[in-house]
Amino acid sequence: MKNTVEIRWHGRGGQGAKTAALLLADVAFKTGKYVQGFPEYGPERMGAPITAYNRISRDPITIHSNIYSPDYVVVVDDGLITSIDVTQGLKKNGAVIVNTERGREEIVSQLRRHGWKGSVYTVDARKISVEALGRYYPNSPMLAAVVAVSGVVTPAEFLKEMEDSFAHKFAKKPEVIEGNMKALDMTFAALAEDGRNPVRKSA
Amino acid sequence: MAIRERLSGNEAVAYAIKQINPDVMPAFPITPSTEIPQYVANYIANGKVDTEFIHVESEHSAMSAAVGASAAGARVVTATSSCGMALMWEELYVAASDRLPVVLALVNRALSGPININADHSDSMGARDAGWIQIYAESNQEVYDNFLQAYPIAEHESVHLPVMICQDGFITSHGVENILLVEDEKVKEFVGEYCPAHYLLKKEEPMAVGPYAVSSYYMETKRGQREAMKNARQVILDVAKRFEEMTGRKYGFFEEYRMEDAEYVIVLIGSAAGTCKAAVDKIRERSGKKVGLLKIRVFRPFPEEELAQALKDRKAVAVLDRSEMFSATGGPLGTEVRSALYGAKSKAGVVNYFYGLGGRDITVEDFEEVYTKLEKLAQTHKAEDMYAYIGLREK
Numbered sequence: 355m356k357n358t359v360e361i362r363w364h365g366r367g368g369q370g371a372k373t374a375a376l377l378l379a380d381v382a383f384k385t386g387k388y389v390q391g392f393p394e395y396g397p398e399r400m401g402a403p404i405t406a407y408n409r410i411s412r413d414p415i416t417i418h419s420n421i422y423s424p425d426y427v428v429v430v431d432d433g434l435i436t437s438i439d440v441t442q443g444l445k446k447n448g449a450v451i452v453n454t455e456r457g458r459e460e461i462v463s464q465l466r467r468h469g470w471k472g473s474v475y476t477v478d479a480r481k482i483s484v485e486a487l488g489r490y491y492p493n494s495p496m497l498a499a500v501v502a503v504s505g506v507v508t509p510a511e512f513l514k515e516m517e518d519s520f521a522h523k524f525a526k527k528p529e530v531i532e533g534n535m536k537a538l539d540m541t542f543a544a545l546a547e548d549g550r551n552p553v554r555k556s557a
Numbered sequence: 558m559a560i561r562e563r564l565s566g567n568e569a570v571a572y573a574i575k576q577i578n579p580d581v582m583p584a585f586p587i588t589p590s591t592e593i594p595q596y597v598a599n600y601i602a603n604g605k606v607d608t609e610f611i612h613v614e615s616e617h618s619a620m621s622a623a624v625g626a627s628a629a630g631a632r633v634v635t636a637t638s639s640c641g642m643a644l645m646w647e648e649l650y651v652a653a654s655d656r657l658p659v660v661l662a663l664v665n666r667a668l669s670g671p672i673n674i675n676a677d678h679s680d681s682m683g684a685r686d687a688g689w690i691q692i693y694a695e696s697n698q699e700v701y702d703n704f705l706q707a708y709p710i711a712e713h714e715s716v717h718l719p720v721m722i723c724q725d726g727f728i729t730s731h732g733v734e735n736i737l738l739v740e741d742e743k744v745k746e747f748v749g750e751y752c753p754a755h756y757l758l759k760k761e762e763p764m765a766v767g768p769y770a771v772s773s774y775y776m777e778t779k780r781g782q783r784e785a786m787k788n789a790r791q792v793i794l795d796v797a798k799r800f801e802e803m804t805g806r807k808y809g810f811f812e813e814y815r816m817e818d819a820e821y822v823i824v825l826i827g828s829a830a831g832t833c834k835a836a837v838d839k840i841r842e843r844s845g846k847k848v849g850l851l852k853i854r855v856f857r858p859f860p861e862e863e864l865a866q867a868l869k870d871r872k873a874v875a876v877l878d879r880s881e882m883f884s885a886t887g888g889p890l891g892t893e894v895r896s897a898l899y900g901a902k903s904k905a906g907v908v909n910y911f912y913g914l915g916g917r918d919i920t921v922e923d924f925e926e927v928y929t930k931l932e933k934l935a936q937t938h939k940a941e942d943m944y945a946y947i948g949l950r951e952k
Contacts, residue, residue, distance in 0.1 A: 379733050383563040392732035395674065414735070416696075416831030418728050419920045 358411040359506050360421045364440050365430035368400040374430070374493045375406035378500060382410045384515045385507045390415055403434060410506045426504050429453060430492060432461060441470035449473035451499050453492055455480055475503055477541060486537035487530070494534050498541035509542060559737040559804065566694075566729035569701040569736055570636070570662045570722070571596030575606055576744040577708065579660075580631035580751075583611035583622035587641035588674045589726040590664035594636055608634075616641040620648035620659075627657035628766040630756030632708065635659070638726060639666035642680045646687075652719045653688025654778055655767050656785065658711030658751075659719040661689070662704065665827070665879075666726035667915040675916020676725040678826065679880035681856075682889045688782050690720040690789055691857040695812075695830040697734045700724040702806055703854075705739065708748050709796045715788040725828040727916065739804060747803055786858045793855055810860035812852040813867060815841065819849025821931040822868060824894055825877040826853045829912065829919050836924035848928045859893055865901035868894070872935035873906040875927050877947070879913045886944060906934040912947040923947050 361378070365371025372393040379391030390409040396402055407421045423443045429435060432454035441450055449472060452461050458476045465474055479495035487494075494516075501512045516538060520531040564572065571593050574582070584594035600606045611626075613619045619635050627633045637645065642663060652659050667677035681691055690710060694700035704722045711720040724730055739747070757766055770778055790810075797808040812830070815837050816822065823833055830852040840848050851867060853860075868874055876895070878888025887895065891909025898905060910927065912919045927947070934940055 376733055379563060383735065388735050389563055390732060390734055392728070395727060416834045417921065418695075418725075418732070418828040418831045420918050422920070 355410075355505050356425075357413065358409060358415070359426070359504055360424045361408040361410070361426045361428065361500065361504065361506075362421050362424040363406040363408075363428045363430065364434050364438070365404055365406070366400075366434070367402045367404050369430050370491075370493050371404060371428075371430045372406045374428075374496055375408050377493060377497055378408050378506070379410070380519065381497070381501070381512055381515045382408075382506055385511050387411060387506075388413060388415050394420055403438065424448065426451065426500065428496060428500050430496060432456065435461065435464050439468040441465055441468055441472075444470065444472065446472055449475060449503050451475045451477060451496070451503055453477055453479045453496055475499065475545065477544065479541075482537050482540045482544065486540055487533040491537075494537040495541040498538040499545060502542055502545050513538060559739065562736050562738050563733050564697060564701075564736050565592075565731055565733050566697045566700050566724045567592040567664070567731065568596060569697045570704055570724070571600070572738065573701050573704040573744075574608075574634055574662075575600045576739075576741050577632075577634075577705075577748050578606040579608055579634045581609045581611065581623070581626040581633045582635060583613050583619045583626070583633075584635050585613050585616045585619045585637070585641065587616070587638050589666055589730045590636045590638040590641070590662065592730070593662050593664070616644040617648065620645035620652065623659045624648055624652050624655065624657060624767075627652070627659045628655060628757045630753050630758050632712075632751040633657075633659045634662065636662040636664070638664045639668055639674075639680045642684060643668060646684070649684055649687040649689060649719075651767060653782060656717040656782070657719060658708070658717055660704075660707045660711055661719065661721045663721050663723045664726045664730045665723050673915040674726070676728050676828070676913060677879055677915050678723075679914075681721060681723050682880040682882070684721070685857055685889060688718065688786070689857060690716075690718055690786070690793075690855070691723060692720065692855055693723045693826045693853065694725075694729065695828055695852060697724075697729050697732070698736050698806075699854075700729060701736060701738070702800065702804070702808065705744060705747060706793075706796045706800055706808070708751070709799075710789065710792050712751055712753070713788075713792045713796075714754065716785050716792050718782070718785050718789060723827075728828040737804070743803060747799065789858050790860070793858075808854060810853075810855045810863055811867070812854060814850040814852065816849040816851060816867065818847050820847040820872040821928050821935065822849045822851055822871045822874045823877060823924065823927060823931075824851045824853065824868070824874060824890070825879070826856065826890060827879060829877070829879070832919060832921055833924045836921045836928065839921065840925060840928055846928070846932070853890065856890070859897075861893070861897045861900070864894060865897040865903065868905060869898060869901040869903035871905045873931040874898070874908075875931055876907065876909045877927075878909065878911050881911060881914065906931075906938060906940060908934060908940045908943055908945070910945050910947050914946075917948050919948060
């Protein structure tokens with residue numbers, strides 16, 4: 355991991371992009387990093403496009419502005435990529451991760467239309483979540499995907515911290531812990547399988 | 558050992574309230590401060606504190622209840638933002654003139670209109686003449702630390718004034734950052750018990766609070782408030798010293814960042830200071846240019862002499878305001894800083910810019926541009942855009 359990694363999340367109000375950004379900050383915090391997780395609110399309503407941000411660093415962070423040149427962009431709702439340029443300012447050697455049920459080629463071609471030439475990763479969070487948990491909770495697969503692609507924490511550290519956190523959160527519902535852990539494993543496996551092998555071994 | 562945590566600014570303030578366990582909290586929700594009473598209500602429901610929460614029907618009533626409870630002798634807290642504070646206006650003055658040490662957690666947000674929920678200092682700057690001590694924060698750590706220092710300042714016998722602990726809406730209130738918390742026992746010892754000498758429920762000493770004051774008394778009351786505000790200067794420094802002994806974290810009226818040899822200085826309040834620090838580091842590393850930052854922590858009482866001393870011999874100073882006051886000239890901070898420099902016969906070039914109104918973002922690059930303008934100002938002695946808006950869309 356480079357010294358400071360900046361991540362921008364795109365989603366719609368109510369989908370949990372802000373929560374996911376805060377969860378990522380939590381995991382990175384627990385592995386000893388300095389973190390920021392913060393939302394940018396437009397009109398407060400369900401379904402409106404929202405942006406959330408993460409800064410994760412080995413050093414204290416003082417900057418309080420939004421992130422305009424992120425290292426990674428995470429898109430929780432693929433419907434957004436036709437209406438806004440989610441890759442705006444994204445570093446050339448960065449990557450965009452899109453939650454989608456559509457084929458990767460379609461997403462790539464839509465992103466290329468905005469001039470993005472860099473890496474694209476797609477995750478079918480719905481498929482993974484429904485199979486692992488029986489319901490659609492996109493946060494666990496999206497978190498696993500951003501960890502796999504960015505390497506802000508190692509997969510091993512990530513899995514350990516998430517298990518601890520789920521154990522705490524779902525103490526009375528152990529079956530949910532298992533399902534969530536399965537969703538994380540499935541995401542790592544799906545990303546490793548599709549040939550571009552983004553899962554980084556070290557942070 | 559300090560407790561390493563990650564919290565939002567609202568969580569940090571609520572946590573400080575939990576540690577202090579004040580007697581009464583009257584509050585009415587308003588974005589972005591809503592979470593503070595919400596978290597405290599949780600602490601109360603879970604038996605973590607025994608604070609009496611008063612569900613009021615408006616902010617006007619919240620501050621009225623705060624005034625009543627504080628006059629009765631209770632330690633009181635409330636929280637609000639923006640238009641909520643505007644609705645408290647009348648009672649803000651009452652709390653101050655009755656010399657009640659109420660603490661208000663203010664999450665700074667723009668006043669309407671247009672309706673806007675984001676960071677802006679127009680709420681507290683509008684209330685700067687209400688007689689409250691005002692302390693501002695750059696980060697979640699600072700708003701937590703300031704909150705712990707609020708009661709020892711407010712309740713000091715030579716002060717007895719209400720205190721506003723301000724932080725920037727969303728930027729710190731909803732942003733999660735690393736923070737070091739102080740252990741409960743240490744907080745309790747630091748803040749201490751509130752034992753007012755005079756209070757309404759003291760049966761040995763019947764008294765009236767807030768009666769009508771005819772002309773022959775009103776001015777003396779104001780003079781009393783003024784003296785208390787002057788006394789607050791030393792108390793603020795003493796409390797900060799004691800806080801530093803406890804935590805190692807140093808506070809004063811303002812923070813000077815890389816100011817030892819600085820020729821070009823930005824003066825501002827709040828969370829943007831952190832972004833400005835990054836610009837200072839970047840410029841010094843790249844070009845060695847002597848740039849610095851002076852971040853105001855205490856705006857009321859205004860540290861006029863200390864500020865003038867810190868700024869008067871610089872080449873150029875940009876004072877940045879995060880609120881308009883529509884004098885069609887300067888903003889509240891700019892006007893007072895220039896006045897301080899005039900008193901000190903400073904020859905520094907001064908400009909007063911506006912930024913961040915209604916949450917408009919300000920970046921490291923924006924600050925770099927301000928320093929470039931200061932350099933030009935020092936060379937030409939001409940301020941071309943004395944009251945510019947930073948980051949304004951021109952199209």
